[in-house]
Amino acid sequence: MSNTELQGLIQRAVGVLAQLEAWLPPAPPAIDWSAHAYRWQRRGARGWLDAVHRIAPIQLDDLQHVEQQKSTLERNTLAFLQGKPANNVLMTGARGTGKSSLVRALLGTYASQGLRLIEIDKSDLGDLDQIIDLIVDRPERYIVFCDDLSFEEGEAGYKALKSALDGSVAAPGDNLLIYATSNRRHLMPEYMHENLQAQHQPDGEIHPGETVEEKISLSERFGLWLSFYPFAQTDYLDIVNHWLAFHGCRPEDIQASRPEALQWALSRGSRSGRVARQFARDWAARHL
Structure with missing residues (x-):
């Protein structure tokens, strides 16, 4: 191969690489660890923690007539901040009763003590392992927060969340808890044809009761359940x-x-x- 032909091949290769680079998503930005809150963002195969510096202000005293729920959640969060045993939390019940506001209020109260918040959409729960890897060596204490959590049949984030809560061979680290809110206690839909007395299923399922148990088991992996009720x-x-x-x-x-x-x-x-x-x-x- 002549020198001219070799130069031509190199130029063509450089052109192909440039085209490929244009199609690839940009590298994720460096994480701003000075922030108190983050959103998990995803572009293509890459995800990153996007710092949130302007947080909607709300105080614990602003949330009224949820005293028992507020006290339990605050006690659990304080134990977490102090390095004591603490539970993942599922908050369920009536809409608009302060479930997500409680989490934001806790951040405003205890950010100075090292509490941090990471908001994640349920469609990105499959990235929990990546989040754990990013924060495992950080000194702060992180709450991964998923608002309005529920799943439909076949959604990928369901099994990822189950493993992160309790069941993965890899420990999530002691500086991370998962708080979630939902308008329904059982996070997967259940159907009449799945009841334990069913003798025959159109799809051939022999043990429908086990299907129901599988769906309920996700809720049971949260150590604390807090229920919120409509106000008088x-x-x-x-x-x-x-x-x-x-x-x-x-x-x-x-x-x-x-x-x-x-x-x-x-x-x-x-x-x-x-x-x-x-x-x-x-x-x-x-x-x-």
């Missing part, structure tokens, strides 16, 4: 009053808002903390 009318009005006072409303104005607050809840079909806060914003904006 008086509780809802207490929360409205708290947020109106937060926005600077006078006591007499807060008292005058009561009929509108009840009508607002009726129109929304819910007396939740979220609905109460939304009403307080709207009412304060109109009357202050």
Whole structure:
């Protein structure tokens, strides 16, 4: 092969490599370990921790009428920060009752003591091993948080989460816990035809009871279950009053808002903390 031909082959190879490089996703950015919160981001086959520096402000005292749940979650988180045994937590129940807000409030309270938060979407739960590898040698204590967790048949993140919670031969490290919220206690759908008395299944399943046990077992791998319930009318009005006072409303104005607050809840079909806060914003904006 002549020198000219060799140079031509090299140039063609360089061109091919340049084209391949253009198709590849960029290298993940360096992790900013000074942040208190992160989102797990994915592009192609690569994932990274994206620092979040502006965190929605909320305090533990802002969350009312969930005292038992708040106390249990705070106790578990403090044990985790102190290097004591602590459990992964599943929070289930009525929407808008403060499940995800509790986790954010804990971060705001205990970030100065080394608490950190990593938000992950359920579709990325298969990357838990990568997250564990990134933080295993860090001195901070990390809560991996998945909001509105539930699975449909065949979703890949289901088995990855089961292994991370309890069942993998690899230990996740003592600086990581998993907190999750869900509107349903059993994270996989169950069907009438799967009940234990079924004698025959159209798909040929001989032991339908074992299928049900498999679906329930994911929830059971969370050491703590915290249930949240719809608020009574008086509780809802207490929360409205708290947020109106937060926005600077006078006591007499807060008292005058009561009929509108009840009508607002009726129109929304819910007396939740979220609905109460939304009403307080709207009412304060109109009357202050």
